[in-house]
Amino acid sequence: MTRLLGDVERFLAHLRDGRGLSEHTVRAYASDLDDLDAHAAERAGRPPVTADLDLELLRDWLWRSTESGLARTTLARRASSARAFTRWLDETDRTPADVGVRLRAPKAESHLPRVLTSPQIDGVLRSLAVRADTADPGAVRDLAVVELLYGSGLRVSELVGTDVGDLDLGRNTVLVTGKGGKQRVVPFGIPAAEALDRWLALARPALAAVVPADPGRAHDARRAAFLGAGGARLGTRAVHRLVAGLLVDLPGGGPAGPHALRHTAATHLLDGGADLRAVQELLGHASLGTTQIYTHVSTERLRESYRTAHPRA
Template sequence: MASPSNSGPARPGAAAEQLPPYLAGVLDDFAAHLEYERGLSPHTRRAYLRDVESILDHAIRVHDGGAGDGRALLRALSLADLRGWLAELASAGAARSSLARRTSVARTFVSWASRQGLVAADDGTRLVAPRPHRTLPPVLAADQAADALAAAESGARERDPVALRDRLIVELLYATGIRVGELCSLDIGSIDAERRVLRVIGKGDKERVVPFGVPAQAALGEWLDHGRPALATGASGGALLLGVRGGRLGQRAARTAVHEVLAAIPGAPDMGPHGLRHSAATHLLEGGADLRVVQELLGHASLSTTQLYTHVSVARLRSVHDRAHPRA
């Protein structure tokens, strides 16, 4: 392998600037791997790189700075170093879910470094994280979801462009269960209004097609006919959803829109787009959708992720049991 470069995708934070040049170059090469080979989003890449910086910084401190440019320090990176890093994070109050995520990052980095010949052994395979507590996020009741959508529709009756946009945001998030980043990335060309489907680019640049219903189709038509033209500028390009200045809508603005709509519903939990995604998946499952269908709609690579993401009401479980079990 060639010596790691000192140029490449930008790294966040000041910690990387304090690394020895060799290790900083390794971090640049790993950043390129995450972007061009793994296809990870900028947000995910930043999180990975922060954690790897933390691993390397921990190793430098534990070994009193090591020797030379850090080449020998990295090559000797061991299971004890990785465990010590996690223990340090745990002592600082890191949650079990955070430790589990960081363990995954450590495994990914050490595996990559092993393939590049940068470490003596792939000790990441033996690194075990604490099992995270599995807590379910809040979910809207079906009547609360209906009230929220009705409120959004009512607010858009005067055809105010922002109100029309916010109605479409809530309708599409609940109708499809897509992620807020996927929503904000939609272009007009991503929509097949006649067939009522979206073409979504999800995590890892994987494309999937997601259907939506008649109410969302109506909200889309109102937005395209009366809302988007009022906000569009030369900078709008093909973006479906626009901010007040005509640029592509940002995720923060989409989250604010969801919070404001749900704040008007008595008894509804305070949630953002992720809560609508979870509510959509839950209501699909409670309505009889197959778990694998929900997995496909949500864009989960693993069925186990969908099983954690959704839950089934006790009433539905009882109903299925009563219909299906011979001794019910």
């Protein structure tokens, strides 16, 4: 009989080499399935084999995970990992049937995304503009980054992946490559255009003068719209640190990262009367249902304004 752990390793190799999933994603699968293997070993009192897998064992594993206090999002991910594994076992004839097809996990809790108020985002941009007036290249870049994130609703990965040639300052648009390699053209406003023009003309050349030692990174940097202090393409972690530092002292719950600016842009568009499908197109959402979360945010903001302002609330 085949050891369960051996089939787990073969499945992970399939994800990495056959499906081309990232190392981060493969590590998440590995963590979940290693825990499943350990649970199966404890239950069987010996190293488990693939034939030990059945729906009862999988449900018991999820129940134990629930009792240990794991978040619902983690439980949902574990169930998804197990279902993908058992489906692969069935497709490769390692098991006579897909034993995990009926496995279900608790639904993830739904939380409204963090959205900044107009005064809050105005204050953030004013503070960045003051820093940019010092002509420090990094400060000029930071203003352009935040103006573009808020002005266009880009994902942070889309922003750092932008090349200089993707920016059209004559039309105030950016060509974006989103999830699944899908491209879309996204507009941005005059403040973002002015910040980008200043960055590209006056500040980017200073950072571009620092050439990365690695030839591949140096070649990539020549195309990149945004550069870090080392002359290479600006990374997502640097943008996360920038935005988190700007939002850390502002009131409001939820993550204080670049996605908060995307949420804010979408909500402010809907607050201003933008069509839901237009916002879907701008954000690059495949499903209108994903965009509809922002209608809930707008409704909640309206209710809060009513509660605080209306004398009969």
